[in-house]
Amino acid sequence: MHRSQAFRRGLMMAIAIAVAVGAALVQFRVIEMGRESGSDRSQEFLDSARARQTPAVQGPLSGFSVGILVGHNRSATAEVQDVGAVCESNGQVTHTELQANQGVADIVIPRLEELGARVTRLYESDDRLNSLSVNLALSLHADSCIDATGYKAASLPASLTLEKEQVFITCLRHWYEHHTGLPWHAYSITDDMTHYHMHAKVAGNTPSVILEMGFMGGDQELLYEHPEVIADGIVDSIRCFLTPTDMPPLPEPPS
Ligand SMILES: [Zn+2]
Numbered sequence: 001m002h003r004s005q006a007f008r009r010g011l012m013m014a015i016a017i018a019v020a021v022g023a024a025l026v027q028f029r030v031i032e033m034g035r036e037s038g039s040d041r042s043q044e045f046l047d048s049a050r051a052r053q054t055p056a057v058q059g060p061l062s063g064f065s066v067g068i069l070v071g072h073n074r075s076a077t078a079e080v081q082d083v084g085a086v087c088e089s090n091g092q093v094t095h096t097e098l099q100a101n102q103g104v105a106d107i108v109i110p111r112l113e114e115l116g117a118r119v120t121r122l123y124e125s126d127d128r129l130n131s132l133s134v135n136l137a138l139s140l141h142a143d144s145c146i147d148a149t150g151y152k153a154a155s156l157p158a159s160l161t162l163e164k165e166q167v168f169i170t171c172l173r174h175w176y177e178h179h180t181g182l183p184w185h186a187y188s189i190t191d192d193m194t195h196y197h198m199h200a201k202v203a204g205n206t207p208s209v210i211l212e213m214g215f216m217g218g219d220q221e222l223l224y225e226h227p228e229v230i231a232d233g234i235v236d237s238i239r240c241f242l243t244p245t246d247m248p249p250l251p252e253p254p255s
Helices: 002-053 098-112 162-180 197-201 220-225 228-240
Strands: 063-069 086-090 092-096 118-122 136-143 151-153 209-215
Touching: 063 098, 092 098, 098 118, 098 136, 098 209, 098 220, 098 228, 136 228, 151 162, 162 209, 162 228, 197 209, 209 220, 209 228, 220 228
Parallel strands: 063 118, 063 136, 136 209
Antiparallel strands: 086 092, 151 209
């Protein structure tokens, strides 16, 4: 009887150990699974936080920020808009400057974003202009409805970033002219352009330039029918300014 008692005790012990080990294994597995799903969750959180901080697209302009101000557009929701200059025919307004500025901005902004830049669409009465710190602030305008042709750009003469602004304007002289074929119209640069309100509002380290893309009279077809050509000129000028070594050499002008 001693032997069978010992056997039974041994069996009971073995069963108890097996149950304990099994329970421990199950518990271990549950902890492991918890850890896995927990780490999945924190990874998802990190991924979404990262997505919010960086643009969705990685490209040649990743890490750069640009402010594009839509000339005369008071705000995204303003009930009464300033339309800027107008063309009239028989007392009826046929073209507004605001339409031209918006049409070009609507192409330029997504294109810069596709290249990886962080872009802020700005308005004339935009609080974000105060101390705005970006790699370039550019305001888009078109000149009056007269029979003239050409473009020009200006910055504040006393700007702290005058050298950078001059580099950007040199890029316009190359790339904007290359795409649009428009001549530089220096003598129509006015005090309104050099003392444009944006220049004084942005942070001291932000280059600020106002561009008059063309005349609503003489350059009407380009401004209203081919805004993508103007956008090409602006985007390549911005690329030339931000990443000069990425630019291909300009093709020789036709002789
Ligand atoms: Zn204007």
